[in-house]
Amino acid sequence: MKHLQIQDLHVSIGDREILRGLTLDLPTGQVHAIMGPNGSGKSTLAKVIAGHPDYSVTSGDVLFEGESILEMEPDERARKGIFLAFQYPSEIPGVSIANFLRAAVQARLPEGEELEATEYYAQLYEKMDLLEVPRNFTSRSVNEGFSGGEKKRCEILQMAMLKPTFALLDETDSGLDIDALKIVSHGVNSLRGPDTGMLVITHYQRLLNYIVPDVVHVMVRSWHTNWNLRDMIG
Numbered sequence: 001m002k003h004l005q006i007q008d009l010h011v012s013i014g015d016r017e018i019l020r021g022l023t024l025d026l027p028t029g030q031v032h033a034i035m036g037p038n039g040s041g042k043s044t045l046a047k048v049i050a051g052h053p054d055y056s057v058t059s060g061d062v063l064f065e066g067e068s069i070l071e072m073e074p075d076e077r078a079r080k081g082i083f084l085a086f087q088y089p090s091e092i093p094g095v096s097i098a099n100f101l102r103a104a105v106q107a108r109l110p111e112g113e114e115l116e117a118t119e120y121y122a123q124l125y126e127k128m129d130l131l132e133v134p135r136n137f138t139s140r141s142v143n144e145g146f147s148g149g150e151k152k153r154c155e156i157l158q159m160a161m162l163k164p165t166f167a168l169l170d171e172t173d174s175g176l177d178i179d180a181l182k183i184v185s186h187g188v189n190s191l192r193g194p195d196t197g198m199l200v201i202t203h204y205q206r207l208l209n210y211i212v213p214d215v216v217h218v219m220v221r222s223w224h225t226n227w228n229l230r231d232m233i234g
Contacts, residue, residue: 002028002065004049004082004166004197009060011041011048018044021060024217028165028197031211035202036219042201043087046168050084051077064166079108081165085155087174092142097154098124100142101161108162127160131187149180156187166197173207185210 004026011019018041026032034042048055049062051074061068069077092100101124106115128135131153143151152172159167169188173181188211192198200211208216 002165002197003063004028004199005061005063006045006049007061007063009045009048009062010058011044012056012058013044013054017058018055019048022219026166026197026199029194030214031192031198031200032215032217033200033202033208033211033213034217034219035205037203040219042203042219043170046084046170046199046201049077049168050074050082075107078162083159083162083164083167085152085159085167085169085172087171089143089151089155091144091146093144095142096139097142097157098138101158104158105161124161127157130160130190131157132183133157148175149177149184152176152180152184153187156184156191160187160191163196165195167191167199169198169200171201171203173202173204181206182210 006022006024006026009019009022010017022041022045024032034045036042044055048057049069051069051072057070062070064077064080064082069080069082072080098121102115102120105120109115124138125135127133128137133153137150137154140146143154146154152175155172172184172188176184185207188198188200198213200207200213202208
């Protein structure tokens with residue numbers, strides 16, 4: 001079984017230490033959830049794993065499939081199968097969703113292999129129907145003028161198309177009304193499987209009503225405790 005392993009991780013931004021010795025073992029085939037208040041380091045953890053340049057790892061390591069990823073560029077980590085759904089997705093004016101996703105999928109193919117257009121659009125429309133994303137989204141610029149729910153569905157659509165080995169979902173429920181939350185949760189649950197690991201980051205209990213994780217971690221400032229799911233949501 002493949003693992004994402006976090007070993008005694010210490011992370012700072014500027015002179016401020018945010019993570020102080022975090023250790024987690026996150027196998028694929030499982031969905032984990034991290035809960036905690038704002039400022040406890042949840043989003044910092046996701047950004048460090050994805051390779052955000054503003055954060056400094058002062059000690060510890062992050063291993064994926066047994067290999068340290070800390071010296072890898074963000075695109076290298078993505079090609080290895082790590083995916084981050086942002087809490088606040090960026091707008092990309094002038095780049096359509098269809099072209100953006102096609103370029104992203106192409107970038108993960110072996111060198112010299114070309115993505116076949118008919119097969120690509122068949123997969124895209126299948127995933128859009130699953131997430132209840134209207135077909136006219138394909139011609140819209142990425143996230144430009146989107147509602148909160150549309151942005152999050154676009155993020156999950158990207159995950160569905162890229163088929164990552166490990167997905168980090170940073171506050172996926174932020175800004176969603178209950179209907180959008182149900183649609184996004186359905187999409188996330190449909191992508192679960194033995195070859196995919198997920199880390200769901202939230203400070204809302206309501207998300208766990210729809211995405212039931214295998215393991216819950218609670219982070220409070222500089223420490224974390226593992227809890228049995230039954231102890232968390234009954």
